[in-house]
Amino acid sequence: MLVDSHCHLDFPDFAAELDAIVARAKAAGVARLVTISTRVKKHAQLIAIAEKFPEVFCSVGTHPHHADEEMDIDAGALIAIAQHPKVVAIGEAGLDYHYDTGPRENQAKSFRQHIEAARKTGLPLVIHARDADADMAQILKEEAARGPFKAVLHCFTAGRELAFTAVELGHYIGFTGILTFKNSENLRQIAKDLPADRLLIETDSPYLAPVPYRGKRCEPAYVAETAKMLASVRGVSPAEIARQTTENFHRLFNKVPQAIEIAA
Structure with missing residues (x-):
């Protein structure tokens, strides 16, 4: 069993064949998918997708690219939606x-509003961090001092120092198909050295298709390729990576039921 801990099923790239996308993921052994919010004001689309598919769950939040558009969204608004x-x-x-x-x-x-919502709900925070290692580490340390919260640095491409700072604070690291790219040797070394109980895998689809699909539209089924690379890097079997990352996922995303009822 695999989990795609981060995809974007509400993006237009998937609109024409969403049922087939989810079916292919299931056929590839991907038993849970979390479709991630980028705009709170469009959250109804994510809820509709998550309610349609028993295997699909969602988040609520504002991507930093859209922070300016949603400065009126505070922790209270996030907490209210998170009750679903x-x-x-x-x-x-x-x-x-x-x-x-x-x-x-x-x-x-x-x-920081999202961190407060994560702290108050007990739900994990999905963190986007790009070219901001020093400020990210500073905020994580400051906010940890104010009270504990759970988080994953998704689509990790930052430096070793941020990775291990996050782990020391109790957070997780999510790897995408970038791990399979030829020029990602430094990233593979970080993935090799991290504690096994802090690893997650994801696609960030429709982006970042792993080798051998690089250059094509990514989809949740392809998380299996990232799992294979992570297994190779760490010198364990793909089955062991599947077991460990799924266990890690359920420890972090503990609102996701380990067993779900799926209609025949």
């Missing part, structure tokens, strides 16, 4: 200095 049984995480939220689509102070303010 299919909402199992807060985010994705964080810092993105690669594109700098809005003022960094707004990204940070929004991010």
Whole structure:
């Protein structure tokens, strides 16, 4: 059993064949999918998808690219939406200095609201961090001092220091198909050295298709390729990686039931 802990099933790339996408994921052994929010104001679309498929769950949050659009969304608003049984995480939220689509102070303010929502709900925070290692580490340390919260640094491509800072704070690290790319040797070394109980796998689909699908639209079924690479890097079997990452997923995303009823 595999889990795609981060995909975007509400994106237009999947609209024409969503049923087939989920069916292919199931055929590939992907038993749980979490479709991740990027705009709270479009959250109804995620709820509709999660309610349609028993295997699919969702988060609620504002991607840093859209922080400027949703500065009126505070922790209270996130907490209210998170009461829905299919909402199992807060985010994705964080810092993105690669594109700098809005003022960094707004990204940070929004991010801290999401941390507060995660702290108060007990749900995991899905963190987006790109080219912002120092500020991300600082905020995580400051917020940890204010009270514990759970989190995963998703689609991890940052440096070793941030990875191990996050783990020391009790957080998890999520790897995508980037792990399979030829130029990702440094990332593979980090994945090799991290504690086994802090690893997650994901697709971030429709983006970042792993080898051998690189250059094509990604989909949740392809998380199996990331699992194979992670197994190879760590010198264990794909079955062991599947077991460990699924166990890690349920420990972190503990609102997701381990058994679900699926109609015939």
